[in-house]
Amino acid sequence: MRITIVSDNNGQNAGSPGPGQELETSWGFSCVVEVSGHRILFDTGSDGPMLVRNMRAVGVEPESIDMLVLSHEHWDHVGGIDELLASGARPTVYVPGSFSAGLRERLARDVPVVEVTGRTAVGSFASTTGEMGTEIIEQGLAVETGDGVAVVTGCAHPGIVEMVRVAADGRPIALVVGGFHLKDADERAIDQTISALDALGVRRVAPTHCTGELARVRFAAAFGDRYSGVGVGSILELGG
Ligand SMILES: [Zn+2]
Ligand SMILES: [Zn+2]
Numbered sequence: 023m024r025i026t027i028v029s030d031n032n033g034q035n036a037g038s039p040g041p042g043q044e045l046e047t048s049w050g051f052s053c054v055v056e057v058s059g060h061r062i063l064f065d066t067g068s069d070g071p072m073l074v075r076n077m078r079a080v081g082v083e084p085e086s087i088d089m090l091v092l093s094h095e096h097w098d099h100v101g102g103i104d105e106l107l108a109s110g111a112r113p114t115v116y117v118p119g120s121f122s123a124g125l126r127e128r129l130a131r132d133v134p135v136v137e138v139t140g141r142t143a144v145g146s147f148a149s150t151t152g153e154m155g156t157e158i159i160e161q162g163l164a165v166e167t168g169d170g171v172a173v174v175t176g177c178a179h180p181g182i183v184e185m186v187r188v189a190a191d192g193r194p195i196a197l198v199v200g201g202f203h204l205k206d207a208d209e210r211a212i213d214q215t216i217s218a219l220d221a222l223g224v225r226r227v228a229p230t231h232c233t234g235e236l237a238r239v240r241f242a243a244a245f246g247d248r249y250s251g252v253g254v255g256s257i258l259e260l261g262g
Contacts, residue, residue, distance in 0.1 A: 023167040024056045025174070025199060025258045028076045029067025029102065032230050032253030045076045045255040050098030051176055051201055051231040054082050057165055058147045062089045063106070063113065064163055064174050064200075068098040070105025076254060084111035089144055090133075091116045093176025094160035095125060107132050116142065116150055120159045141191070151188045155180030162189045162200075167260040170194030170225065177201040177232050183218040190222070196260050197226045199252065205234030212237045216244045228252045 029052035034045055050067035054077065061082065067073045074084055084106055090113040093099055103125075115129050119137040129135050136142065138161055140152040148165040158179040164171040173189040175182060175198070182202040186195060198219065204212055215237075219227065228250040229241055242249045250258060 023165060023172065023260045025165075025172065025197075026054045026056075026080050026082070027199075027230070027252055027254050027256045028052050028054055028063075028080060028082070029065075029069070029073050030230055030252075030254040034253050034255040045079055046072045047254050048072055050101065052099075052102065053174065053199070054080075054087075055148070055163070055165055055172075055174065057167075058145070060088045060145055060147070061086050062091060062144065062148065062163070062165075063087045063111075064091050065093050065099040065176050066090070066102030066106055068101035070102035070108075073102040074105055074109045080255065084109040087111045087113045089113050089116065091144060091150060091161070091163050092118070092121070093162065094118065094158055094179065095121050096158070096177065099176045100125065103129070116144060116161075118153045118159050118161050120153060149189075151185060154185060154188060160185070162186075164189040164191070164193075167196050169261040170196035172197040172199065172258075172260055175200035175202070178203045183215060183222070186219060186222060186224065195222060195224045197228065197258060198224050199228035199230070199250075199258060201231035202229045202233040202237060204229075204237035205232050207234070207237060209236070209240065212240050213244075216241060220244070226250060228256070228258055
């Protein structure tokens with residue numbers, strides 16, 4: 023199971039694909055999950071042309087994407103859809119059922135759309151949390167790794183701890199990657215989040231996007247070698 027970050031506001035560092043591959047940054051998040059011979063794209067970032075350039079730079083042709091999971095309807099997560107489809111991608115798209123009718127209808131013109139409300143299987147190797155939250159509705163993704171689940175979040179508006187708890191559904195948690203939405207949180211709130219994720223048994227964290235620098239520094243200190251400092255181009259590999 024491999025996760026490659028293809029759109030992020032944080033630049034390349036740990037685990038980057040190699041010299042000569044200059045990936046671009048912009049506000050937002052998107053990653054490619056490769057599992058059991060399938061490619062799932064999670065979110066599309068804000069900038070479609072950049073997303074497609076970054077995907078190709080790491081060797082992922084848009085046409086090779088089987089499935090697209092959209093976390094929530096914010097521009098920095100769904101902004102790349104048009105360019106992705108224009109570049110030939112024809113994935114089955116999993117959207118929260120509460121997405122605007124306009125966006126759902128726009129997607130349905132080109133691709134199969136699965137409207138998610140409760141927990142929903144994505145192939146036989148992943149599942150979404152179903153719709154979470156009250157104001158900003160969001161879904162997270164849990165991917166089987168053979169070594170616990172990897173949880174992927176877009177912004178985690180409903181709360182990173184609750185999203186991880188629901189995504190894992192009692193299974194061991196090998197990794198949490200994505201936006202933790204702690205950019206406006208104070209040290210006390212950040213440390214409570216760190217303790218709560220640790221108590222859930224989270225083995226590795228790779229917080230990025232809207233996590234914020236203060237939270238990234240505190241996660242790095244608390245998780246030590248179980249922290250991955252990631253940005254666009256970072257690759258996370260897990261067994262199974
Ligand atoms: Zn975001
Ligand atoms: Zn958001």
